[in-house]
Amino acid sequence: MDLASCRPGRPLRVVELTADGRERRRLTELGVHRGAVVEVVRRAPFGGPIALRVGGGLLALRPGNARRVIVEEHDGG
Amino acid sequence: MADVCHEPGPSGRGHRPEARRVALAGNPNVGKSSLFNRLTGSHQHVGNWPGKTVERHWGTCRAGAVPLTLVDLPGTYSLASSSPEEVVAEQVLCSDDVDAVAVVLDSTNLERNLYLAAQVAELGRPLVLVLNMTDVAEADGFRIDGAALGEAFSAPVVRTTGRSGAGVDELIAVLGVLGRTEPEGPTVGPDTRAPGTPLSIDYGEPLESEIAALEDRLARLLPTHHAAPRWLAVQLLEADPVTIDDVMNVEGGAAVVADAARAAQRVLDATGEEPALLVADRRFAWANGLARASVERRTTLRSRTERLDDVLTNRWLGLPIFLALMWLVFGLVTHVAGPFVDWIDGVVNGPVAALAEAGLAAVGLGGTWFEALVVDGVIGGVGSVLVFVPVLAVLYLALGVLEDSGYMARAAFLLDRVMRPIGLTGKSFLPLLLGFGCNVPGVYATRVLDRRRDRIITALLVPFVSCAARLPVYVLLAAVFFPGSQGTVVFSLYVASIVATLLIGGLLDRFVLRGERTDSFILELPPYRRPSAAVLWAYVAQRVRSFLARAGTVIFACALAVWFLLAIPVGGDGSFGQTDMDDSLFAATAEVVAPVLAPAGLDSWQVAGTFVSGFVAKEVMVSTMEQAYGGEATDTEVEEEPAPVDELVDSGEGLLEAIADAARAVPGIVGLDVGGADADEDVDIAAAMRADLEATSDGHATAAAVAFLALVLLYVPCMATVAAIRHELGGRWAAISIVLNLTVAWLVAVALFQVGSTVGTG
Known part of the structure; x- marks a missing residue:
């Protein structure tokens, strides 16, 4: 599944980034890389960006960007 | 090799130990600026990187006998040269201008911060790791093994808290010896590779x-x-x-x-x-x-940032809170700065002018054109500059708090959806918001945007954002033509500014660089922090100083130029400095421009003249109007002349009163009610203006006033803004900006007047 369709509050593992070039590189620099554990924290109103917990920090991503991040449920630490 | 740094630091102090030059690198939002403030105190400077629009902060301090020169690099996530900031950071780190690097890390988000640190360590300059924000990290239950980090990087590790100053002395001591092989020997020359082994990461085959x-x-x-x-x-x-x-x-x-x-x-x-x-x-x-x-x-407790975000970025509460905060900012600017504005105005035009008059009279120059030049031209010009200092100081303070606290990124998060239809991201909201203070920083702030297309569109939109300098013009016009509802008029103009910005944004999105449209938006939401007073002070002081520097030249020169234009007679029987305004060169110049404004019901040289001087700087529009419409009144004005010294004493009490008024204004902020108090002193000007617009509009003065307000809002930004756009995007885009603003302003003003004069009562 992709990140845009995930409900807030569950740990997720990044399986694949389907973004390419600059966008993918930016995501990686900010901690969204293959294997990273992330969590959707909330969504902005009216279909705005999603807030994503990555490592100790928070990122805002548009639903469009989030659709290019493929994740799976992550259980345990 | 990029040669980006020309200041050698504190030079020429005999042959004391050579200054150690250290670059401060790090991600954005890691508390680098407060740390830099702690390190350098008052010994810091701000400028631009040569040929770049990225701000350059440098300063000095001492590690015992060793002088240190610190360069605060722009915050970056990597050294990939994908933004001007990254280019600057990389060039400096590779240059002769630094001897060592301190990488500042946010202790609460180490993984991402270590990415840049690794890149810097691979570069191979002598390095110290600075674990900053350790107070927040401890409160949030993080424990960091500094020894393990130091070993992985073969570098010293120092823990600091930029805000309290903890660990700063230790950091200075480390910086003093960083990368020195022989402490007493000759300094490391440019042809010796700096000591320490660069970090090597295995990138695998191929x-x-x-x-x-x-x-x-x-x-x-x-x-x-x-x-x-x-x-x-x-x-x-x-x-x-x-x-x-x-x-x-x-x-x-x-x-x-x-x-x-x-x-x-x-x-x-x-x-x-x-x-x-x-x-x-x-x-x-x-x-x-x-x-x-x-x-x-060690804890699963939710951090303070997460708890704050629950409220501030809440689905339902987020936008109302944002609007309330914006309301508060404008309330602060109008109500809290207002009394100080009146006070400065009173002092400059009261006791200072009176002292000058007394002084000139004592040397036999009373009543001459020279007195008029000094009192009306020079002192009046200085006054029209100084009057804006409190407004801008309060505004920049408010914006600084929003930025430094981490809230600005939340505003971008909440408002991204609003900017998306016009092809921009929530990030563009920041330059546009800054534009409400002054368009110039708004234009410069477009450099935080990643894409050139976003920078161009946003910079072209910034002039449609109603800057603070336009506010006094609105207030004056509203007081004259819409007495009693100034607050509503001013608020409507701000709403109109936002609507115009969005509409024109949609237009630009369709026509500008269409090939580069994209829908990507990725932004860090930094941890909330209490803003650092030192950083805020530096920010406000620097902005106000740069405003004064600009004002000192451009605005003052314009005010003076307008005075000269007004003083030079081209008809009538006046002499230099003693001519009626309608016989002056100013009126003659404006007369040439005025017919363009006829379809908007504003074919008058006073109105045209106001716009002519407003191009030089919006700040002088009010003073031009006052001179243009108030000139006759000034000549006949009967001066009661109290002793200047008494007036100075009075103005001291006036300052206390202004402070008291400002304090009293705080609870009433929510009622956004601008001006009002100074209506009585402008009675003559008001009457002259009303009479003028009645004449040019065939009795539809209200419709003409609305058109006038629309022109003030929309027409060409001041010269400084055009210069900023040219600086950021080149002359072509600056020219496009001018044409765009003139066209839009004229069309809207004409449409408003034509509709208003047909439908309205006038």
């Missing part, structure tokens, strides 16, 4: 063999380059523009660059991935591994 091949050639080609050959090889494979420039600049470099491009293609063919992405993945894996080994989080 990258490693390509790196090895390039590395050897680069070592021979660039023996004096400050970056490790391995780092240069990796950067070349990533097609990093700064490194490519550096290598191209030496003989035989072009061949290596071409070979690196072929190597990158081979890697892409073999793995299906670009080298830049492979490198980023591996480097992140390294940083991730190290973070896991050295960070322990």
Whole structure:
């Protein structure tokens, strides 16, 4: 599944980034890389960006960007 | 080699130990500025990087006997040259201008911060890791194994809290000796590779063999380059523009660059991935591994930031809170700054002018044109500049708090959806918001945007944002034509400004650089922090100073120029400095422009003249109007003349009163009710203006006043804003900006007047 369709509050593992070039590189620099554990924290109103917990920090991503991040449920630490 | 730093630091102090030059690198939002403030105190300077629009902060301090020069690099997530900030950071780190680097890390988000730290360590300059914000990290239950970090980087590790200053002395001591092989010996020259082994990350095959091949050639080609050959090889494979420039600049470099491009293609063919992405993945894996080994989080308690976000970015509460905060900012600006504005105005035009008059009378120049020049031209001009200092200071303070606290990024998060339809991101909201203070910083703030297209569209939109300098014009016009509802008029104009910005944004999105449209938006939401008073003070002082510097030249010169235009007679029987305004050169000049405004019901030289001077700076529009409409009144004005000294005493009491008024205004802020108090002193001007607009509009003065307000809102931004756009985007876009604003303003004003005069009562 992709990140845009995930409900807030569950740990997720990044399986694949389907973004390419600059966008993918930016995501990686900010901690969204293959294997990273992330969590959707909330969504902005009216279909705005999603807030994503990555490592100790928070990122805002548009639903469009989030659709290019493929994740799976992550259980345990 | 990029030569980006020209200030040698504190020079010429005999032959004391050579200054150590240290660059402060780090991600955005890691508390680097407050740390820099702690380190340098008042010994800091702000400028721009030569040829760049990125701000450059540098300062000095001492580590015992060793003078230190600190350069605060712009915050970046990497050294990939994909933004002007990253280019500057990379150029400085590779240059002769620094001896060592301090990488500042946010202790609460170490994994991501270690990515940049790794890149800097691979570059190979002497390094210290600064674990900053340790207070927040401890409160949030993080425990960081500094020894493990130090070992992985072969670098000293210092823990600091920029805000309280904890650990700063230790950091200074480390900086004093950082990268020194022989403390007493000669300083390290540019041809000696700095001591310490560069960090080496295993990038795996096929990258490693390509790196090895390039590395050897680069070592021979660039023996004096400050970056490790391995780092240069990796950067070349990533097609990093700064490194490519550096290598191209030496003989035989072009061949290596071409070979690196072929190597990158081979890697892409073999793995299906670009080298830049492979490198980023591996480097992140390294940083991730190290973070896991050295960070322990002992609590599952939610952090303060998360709890605050629950409220501030809440689905339902977020936008209302944002609007309330904006309301508060404008309330602060109008109500709290207002009394100080009145006070400055009173002092400059009261006791100061009176003292000057008394002084000139004493030397026999009373009543001459020279007195008029000094009192009306010079002192009046200075006054029209100073009057804005309190407004801008309060505004910049408010914006500084929003930015420094971390809230500005939340505003971008909440408002991204609003900006998306016009092809921009929530990030563009920041420059536009700054534009409400002054368009100039708004235009310069567009450099935080990642894409050139966003920068262009946003910079073209900023002039449609109603800057603070337009506010006094609204207030004056509203007081004259819409007495009793000034608050509503001013608020409507701000709403109109936002609507115009969005509409024109949609238009630009359809026509400007269509090929570069994209829907990507990724932004860090930094942890909330209490804003640092030192950082805020530096920010406000620097902005106000730069305003004064600009005002000192442009605005003052314009006020004076207007005075001269008004003083030079071209008809009638007046002499220099004693002419009626309608016989002056100013009126003659404005008369030529005025017919353009006829369809908007404003064919009057006073109105045209106001707009002519408003192009030089919006700040002088009010003073021009006052001179244009108030001139006759001034001549006949009967001056009661109290002794200047008494007036100074009065003005001292006036300051206290202004402070008291400002304090009293705080609870009433929510009622946004601007002006009102000064209506009585402008009675003559008001009558003259009303009479003028009645005449030019065939009795539809209200419709003409609405058109007037629309023109003030929409027409060409001031010269300084045009200069800023030219600086950021080049002359072509500056010209486009001017044409765009003139066209839109004229069309809207004419439409409003035509509709208003047909439908309305006038």
